[in-house]
Amino acid sequence: MKDILTIIFRLTVACLLAGAVMGGAFVLTNQAKRHNAELNERKVMLSLLGYSSVKSAPASLKLHPIYRYLITAKGGEEIGYLLPGGAGEAGMTLVIIDLDGKFVGQRPVALSPEVAKEETKRAAAIQTALGGDGKARYADQTIVVTEGGQRLAYLLPGRFPGFKTFITAMLALNQDFSIRGLEIMESEEDPGLGGEIVQKYFKNQFKAKTLETMRKLGVVKTPLPDEYRRALEADGGAGSGGLSAEQVAKIEAEYSGKDIYALTGATISSRSVTEGVKAMVQKFVYRLGLLDQALKEQKIAVPF
Amino acid sequence: MWTVVACLLPLLFVSVFIFGIQTLIITAVSVASCLLVEVASQKALGRKVTVADGSAVITGLLIAYVIPPGVPYLLPVLGAVMAIYIGKHLLGGLGYNIFNPALLARAFLLATFPVAMTSSWLPPLRGMSIFSRLGRPLDAISTATPLAVLKTQGMAAVSQQFGEVPKIYSTFFLGLRPGAIGETSGLLIVLAGLYLMCRKYITWHIPVSVLTAIALLTWIFGGPDYFGGDPLLAILSGGALLGAFFMANDYVTCPTGKIAQLIYGTGIGALTVLIRLKGGYPEGICYAILLMNPLSSVLDDWFKPRRFAPPLGGVK
Amino acid sequence: MTALLTFPKGGVHPPAAKELTASLAIEVMPVPDELEIILGQHIGAPCTPTVAAKDEVKEGQVIGEVVKGLGVPLHAPVSGIVKGLGQSAHPMRVSVPSLLLATNHEAAPASYARRDWRQFGKDELLKMVHGAGIIGIGGAGFPSHVKLNPPPDNPVDTLIINGAECEPYITADHRQMLEASAEIVEGAQIILKILGIENCWIGIENNKPDAIAAMGKAARESSGPGRITVAPLKVKYPQGSEKQLIQALTGRKVPAFALPSAVGVVVHNVGTTKAIHDAVALGKPLYEKVLTVSGRGIARPANLLVKVGTRVSDLVAYLGGVKPELAKVVMGGPMMGFAVSTLEVPVTKTTSSVLFLTEDEIDATPHSPCIRCGWCIEACPMGLEPKEVAIHVEAGRAQDTAKFGVFECFECGCCAYVCPAKRPLVQFIRLAKMKAKKLG
Amino acid sequence: MIAPNYRRILLLLLCGLFLPMAARAAGLAAKASFKGTNEIVLSLANPADAKVLGDPAHYRVSEEQNPDISLPVAQALVSADRSTVTLSFKEPLNTRLTHLVTLNQGATKKGQAPETFRVSKSYLGYLLSILVSALLINNFVFTKYLGLCVFFGTSKRKDTAKGMGITFTIVMVVSAIMSWFFYQYILKPYQLGFLQVVIFIGLVSLTVQAVDTVLRKVNPTLFKAFGVYLVLVIANCVIIAVPLMLADNEYNFLESLMLALGAGGGFLLALYLMSSARERMDLANIPPTFKGVPIAFIVAGQFALAFLGFSGLKLF
Amino acid sequence: MATDKTSLQLVTNGILNENPIFRLVLSMCPAVGISTTVMNGFMLGVAVLFVQVFSSCTISLFKNVIHPRIRIPTYTLTIATWVTVIDMVLAAYMPVAYAKMGIFIKLIVAFAIITMRLEMFACKESVTASFWDGVGMGLGFMFGMMSLGLVRELLGQGTILGHDVLGFKPLLFFVLPFAGFFCVGLMMAFFNYIELAYRRAKRA
Structure with missing residues (x-):
């Protein structure tokens, strides 16, 4: 009996010690983890917008996230957009639009955009704002980029099915909804085949495609022309690949109306990405149109 | 074994x-490198050199028969190393390999x-001279196999x-x-295949069960509706016939019992259809055979x- | 006749090559000057000689007795003088003890008078069979009186006379069935009487229609006990193997490691049946043997009646010598027999043939690794896996082969015959048996 | 003693290959289902006006996640008995997502509430696809490279492999379920995610201890057969990887069960195949430098090559 | 009982004689799964090194307090604790490398090598000896992972530590995940070969 008690006692002490060590490490690292993750995300976003360590982003550049929620209310489903601004300086606004695109209402949400980055707190604040009028489910997030108060671009994180599993990507659109850049964040495509979607010569093909082109963008299986490939790989970085920046721009412009050249041997992956990007753009444009209309009609002040 | 070689040559x-x-x-590159690797590995491992038994020639022929004809010459050479050295001799030589060397x-x-192996198919010549393609860049003439077209375009x-x-x-x-x-x-x-069957080199069990399974399952699941697939097309397209008659039947890697052979063949057929219809590759018989080999x-x-x-x- | 009877699983069809001797009547070979009589002719304990050197013996006189254990006595094949004990070459073992006998050519041959065997009882008949030194001369060499006295807990209801003679080349039984059909039938009746049963089958492969006809005629004409039926069998090797023959004729399967009596059957070879007839009806002991000397390597193939103890070299001399193409001498059939390295091997009671084979008739290509084609499994009439045994033996794991049933193998050689890699599977199995026995 | 059971397991495995297809067939009986990628078939409980049904304007179709974006219906085809309607779309649908179809007859029939159909691939099929995926497509040993130490350690003999595989599967399922409960009801609500590793490994040890005790009491023979493997189970990465994956993917209870079963079964399968290959290799003349573990790795690599055949396989 | 080996011997023992990957054939999952680059090997090696050293020291420190009947659970708890700590640190400060190694960091908890060293060595020896033994084992693991990574990265991508060395990509095969099996098998055989040759030379 005494033996067992000793064991229990020592095990408890050991567990407590271990718990303390882990808890301490958690407290110490968690903040850093979040911070680093944010930094990383911001870096990707900026590079998509065309900024790098060489060409740093101007101070007037601001990123405004819009969080989209699905709201199950009595009358059916509605869409809620959580926007910065509107109600007050520190607060945010939930703009509710019904499925047919009609404005339903707006609610002030007591939440600062900084705190809104934490999903749990954001969800709680929205639920409070809605009261008993419905239940909100987080859908996705888009980011409006402004420079000096003017809309510059949009950043769309997205996820779509690839050849094997899902592909996570981030898409940057210009103000006119032409594509500014595409970054593949995560994918598990076959190395050497579909895995090549992360290569510049593939993903840069989407650059500068206009909304019109996007709507009927297809995939062709003809080989990628050599000069186009070089231009794509140069990626605006002048001088590389023996092409000057002007030449690159010229070639890219020349091909901007064309379909996407599929990766050799990975037509399915290529098509998945194309379809995924297309769907992302179309949905976003449709939704932003409705949202902008609502904002304008209701005269809701937003920082973008 | 030379009979099998003779049966493969007309193709x-x-x-x-x-x-x-x-x-x-x-084909010449493939066969030559297989022979070379066979001799080299047998020498290196201190074994008797037995190239004359023809098994390396069969492997060489089969490797050449299952890869696109337009690939760079390095590929069959590397394939020979994999098939003969890693696939066969490291495991103890002829008779001890677990997987079919050519398919491996x-x-x-x-x-x-992946790129060369999926895009170096040549279209039929249709009246051109048999020498007309020498020295021409490949991507100008490459095309897709029917199964690949079926998979990607319908x-x-x-x-x-x-x-x-x-x-x-x-x-x-x-x-x-193309193919x-x-x-x-x-x-x-x-x-x-029928000749080999008449000569009793192979029995009907594996080819028939493979082809039956492919035809039946394609018929049931291969079309837009159930029982709407085209079984004949499924057998004629891709490597189903070669696989059923020459690969699945490989003595070393197939079961010996007749019931076992029927199950084995059916398994190959089922996996082939599964990979063709649901899998990531247009043709599934290669992997189907490899997957059934250890079984x-x-x-x-x-x-x-x-x-x-x-x-x-009773038995103790 | 619709379908011919046969056993269902396995078996092969080697070229019969019986045409060399099938039409040649049995000729009596002159007695050579010296005989070498191996003391251990049968399964069981070898005989102990009852004569000493320089003793004079008469044809048919007992010269060896089994002191302890299972066995039958040995008789002098000819009259002559015992030269002494010697060592003889033996087809299976390296050398075995034997008696040397110098023939006395002047002595009159023994004569035997016919007697009415029907008057004797079972025990007397059994004693006669034992005393005449009868063993299964088809090849096994199992003392016949033991077979004829099955244990009481397994009642026997059927006698099978084995005239299948499925091994290629050999025609000794074939000729005996033609030339001594009445004696064989009578022998079968003797056995039926000893066993106290009625039912008897004579199984003959269908490639010997004349033998089937002759035996059928003899069986119909015979008077006396028993129902004797001649059954034509499908030509398939090893039809003449005891277990396969029993299955073909009765559908019964003899369990592994058991005797035919376990399923109520007793099997005797036609040669043995003839010998039993001679022993019982004439009182003549077993010291002569009909054998086939054949193959394309001998000048004159023949069916010979020879004395037990005759050397192969004497046979060769009598038949005009060997041809230069000779490659291999085999005692017994080409499938199950043993190659001999010397011609100084004496004929024993169980020798059914001596074959002189040329290069064409044997395949001397070296064997290659097993490719697991499974042909041996197809061919094995016992449902074993010879390839696994061979692979295990090659890997030095002979002790693990018992699970593949090596001890059920009777070494018919079907597996080796079909093996495309020419692997000596029977040798592998013999090795496996030896090692597994030693270690198990 | 247990051999016949294995035969049954293999048959089940083979059936497993066909079951998904059968499950798809079962989906046809549902109220609404996909047909190909461009069509949705609705089965109506009570026949309605063909004119209403045939008008695309009466339908609103959207993905469940994106209810605000309605997908234009190109054509609505009503069957003769008015019990089914086939909606066709210009653009292919993403059939992996659940779709909502709302039939609004309100315009002509007053008082009739809009009828909503949920269109999705069958849940049973989804569960099965998790199982088959863990079992074959993403086999933990051959395509995820987990559990290798134990895999190479216990695949020398078939009996050992069987014992290990079965013990492992049992412990796997039990501990995964416990882990799932712990994660869903304790770790997640209280934000103790960082304790995952400790809790999961603790649960595994607990399960092992429990199985050990129960087996010892209930079935000593079985304990003798499997007891030795219990300790090894803890040192197997798969056993801790599965709970971690459950936590990462937020699987529900049934899905977790399927994943655990698939992982365990996949490990058993891999072990069994490998052990039969290694028993065969025991008899082979393997070069001395490769004897033992190196050759086992080479063979495992060949297995992995064969299992590549499953890559990209999508059952549903 | 205290070991009479010096710290250097303890370290080299882990790297050579009892190399966890090539000799003891333990912790093979990452050796196959993520040994595609030198950097991966190094990162996981560092993680294992830390876990091994910390766990060894902890157990060695508390060896007199640990009740023998709960030995194994205590080891598990210790390892799990340190793995969690390392996991959190890496996730916080090296998110990119952490993402590459995926689940393998957490799986260190199931590495047989660590438990084995605790059971065989740390629970009997002094803290210093355990420390050096842990360092040796960790370095041995790191060495194994890095040499595998070197071969695979050089032959697969033509680079070393991300720097282009060959200027071309020899054979994609080596960076493919399943090729890990072949690489480990061939490298083991290679080391066996060296050892056989060495022994033969010594005897001659």
Whole structure:
């Protein structure tokens, strides 16, 4: 009996010690983890917008996230957009639009955009704002980029099915909804085949495609022309690949109306990405149109 | 074994007329490198050199028969190393390999050179000289196999490219379509297979069960509706015939018992259809055979031959 | 006749090659000057000589007795003088003890008078069979009186006379069935009487229609006990193997490691049946043997009646010598027999043939690794896996082969015959048996 | 003693290959289902006006996640008995997502509430696809490279492999379920995610201890057979990887069960195949430098090559 | 009982004689799964090194307090604790490398090598000896992972530590995940070969 008690006692002490060590490490690292993750995300976003360590982003550049929620209310489903601004300086606004695109209402949400980055707190604040009028489910997030108060671009994180599993990507659109850049964040495509979607010569093909082109963008299986490939790989970085920046721009412009050249041997992956990007753009444009209309009609002040 | 070689050769000659002299070169490279690797590995491992038994030649021929004829010459050489050295001699030499060496080589090449292995198909010459393709850049003439077209673009595109049913049957049966050497002429494969059967080198169990399973399952699941698939097309397209007659039947890697063989063949057929319809590759028989290979000793273990009579008092 | 009877699983069809001797009547070979009589002719303990050197013996006189254990006595094949004990070459073992006998050519041959065997009882008949030194001369060499006296807990209801003679080349039984059909039938009746049963089958492969006809005629004409039926069998090797023959004729399967009596059957070879007839009806002991000397390597193939103890070299001399193409001398059939390295091997009671084979008739290509084609499994009439045994033996794991049933193998050689890699599977199995026995 | 059970397991495995297809067939009986990628078939409980049904304007179709974006219906085809309607779309649908179809007859029939159909691939099929995926497509040993130490350690003999595989599967399922409960009801609500590793490994040890105690009492023979493997189970990465994956993917209870079963079964399968291959290799003349573990790795690599055949396989 | 080996011997023992990967054939999952680059090998090596050293020291420190009947659970708890700590640190400060190694960091908890060293060595020896033994084992693991990574990265991508060395990509095969099996098998055989040759030379 005494033996067992000793064991229990020592095990408890050991567990407590271990718990303390882990808890301490958690407290110490968690903040850093979040911070680093944010930094990383911001870096990707900026590079998509065309900024790098060489060409740093101007101070007037601001990123405004819009969080989209699905709201199950009595009358059916509605869409809620959580926007910065509107109600007050520190607060945010939930703009509710019904499925047919009609404005339903707006609610002030007591939440600062900084705190809104934490999903749990954001969800709680929205639920409070809605009261008993419905239940909100987080859908996705888009980011409006402004420079000096003017809309510059949009950043769309997205996820779509690839050849094997899902592909996570981030898409940057210009103000006119032409594509500014595409970054593949995560994918598990076959190395050497579909895995090549992360290569510049593939993903840069989407650059500068206009909304019109996007709507009927297809995939062709003809080989990628050599000069186009070089231009794509140069990626605006002048001088590389023996092409000057002007030449690159010229070639890219020349091909901007064309379909996407599929990766050799990975037509399915290529098509998945194309379809995924297309769907992302179309949905976003449709939704932003409705949202902008609502904002304008209701005269809701937003920082973008 | 030389009989099997002889049965495989007509296919090569026909393919030269269909695709050009390219196929002959790639086959020669493949066979030569297999022979070389065989000699080298047997020398290196201090074994008796037995190239004369023809097994390396068969492997060489089969490697060349299952890869696209337009691939760079390095590929069959590397395939030979994988097949003969890693796949066969490291495991103890002839008779001890667990996987079919030629198919192992193909799977290896497909993983290592995905682009070359999926896009170096040659279209039939249709009246051009058999030498006309020498020295021409490949991507200018490469094309897709019917199964790849079917997978990526659907049946309508296949009909458009290769002809309508039933004309497409005869086209495929005679081999006038892009594909590996061994996939082309169904007619010759069937003839060679029947010859081997008559000579009792192979039995009907594996080929029949493989093809039946492929046809049946394609018929049920392969079409837009249930029971709407085209079983004949499924057998004639791709490497189903070569696989059923020459690969699945490989003595070393297939089970010996008849019941085991039937299950094994059915398994190959089912996996082939599964990969073709649901998988990531247009053609599944290569992987289907590889996947069933390790099962063959298990199946043999489960379906042991019936002893004449057990000893009185039961087996201890 | 619709389908011919046969056993269902396995078996092979080697070229019969019986045409060399099938039409040649049995000729009596002159007695050579010296005989070498191996003391251990049968399964069981070898005989102990009852004569000493320089003793004079008469034809048919007992010269060896089994002191302890299972066995039958040995008789002098000819009259002559015992030269002494020697060592003889033996087809299976390296050398075995034997008696040397110098023939006395002047002595009159023994004569035997016919007697009415029907008057004797079972025990007397058995004693006669034992005393005449009868063993299964088809090849096994199992003392016949033991077979004829099955244990009481397994009642026997059927006698099978084995005239299948499925091994290629051999025609000794064939000729005996033609030339001594009445004696064989009578022998079968003797056995039926000893066993106290009625039912008897004579199984003959269908490639010997004349033998089937002759035996059928003899069986119909015979008077006396028993129902004797001649059954034509499908030509398939090893039809003449005891277990396969029993299955073909009765559908019964003899369990592994058991005797035919376990399923109520007794099997005797036609040669043995003839010998039993001679022993019982004439009182003549077993010291002569009909054998086939054949193959394309001998000048004159023949069916010979020879004395037990005759050397192969004497046979060769009598038949005009060997041809230069000779490659291999085999005692017994080509499937199950043993190659001999010397011609100084004496004929024993169980020798059914001596074959002189040329290069064409044997395949001397070296064997290659097993490719697991499974043909041996197809061919094995016992449902075993010869390839696994061979692979295990090659890997030095002979002790593990018992689970593949090596001890059920009777070495018919079907597996080796069909093996495309020419692997000596029977040798592998013999090795496996030896090692597994030693270690198990 | 247990051999016949294994035969049954294999048959089940083979059936497993066909079951998904059968499950798809079962989906046809549902109220609404996909047909191909461009059509949705609705089965109506009570026949309605063909004119209303045939008008695309009465339908609103959207993905469940994106209810605000309605997908234009190109054509609505009503069957003769008015019990089914086939909606066709210009753009292919993403059939992996659940779709909502709302039929609004309100315009003509007053008082009739809009009828909503949920269109999705069958849940049973989804569960099965998790199982088959863990079992074959993403086999933990051959395509995820987990559990290798134990895999190579216990695959020398078939009996050991069987014992290990079965013990492992049992412990796997029990501990995964416990882990799932712990994660869903304790770790997640209280934000103790960082304790995952400790809790999961603790639960595994607990399960092992429990199985040990129960087996010892209930079935000593079985304990003798499997007891030795219990300790090894803890040192197997798969056993801790599965709970971690459950936590990462937020699987529900049934899905977790399927994943655990698949992982365990996949490990058993891999072990069994490998052990039969290694028993065969025992008899082979393997070069001395490769004897033992190196050759086992090479063979495992060949297995992995064969398992590449499953890559990209999508059952549903 | 205290070991009479010096710290250097303890370290080299882990790297050579009892190399966890090539000799003891333990912790093979990452050796196959993520040994595609030198950097991966190094990162996981560092993680294992830390876990091994910390766990060894902890157990060695508390060896007199640990009740023998709860020995194994205590080891598990210790390892799990340190793995969690390392996991959190890496996730916080090296998110990119952490993402590459995926689940393998957490799986260190199931590495047989660590438990084995605790059971065989740390629970009997002094803290210093355990420290050096832990360092040796960790370095041995790191060495194994890095040499595998070197071969695979050089032959697969033509680079070393991300720097282009060959200027071309010899064979994609080596960076493919499943090729890990072949690489480990061939490298083991290679080391066996060296050892056999060495022994033969010594005897001659």
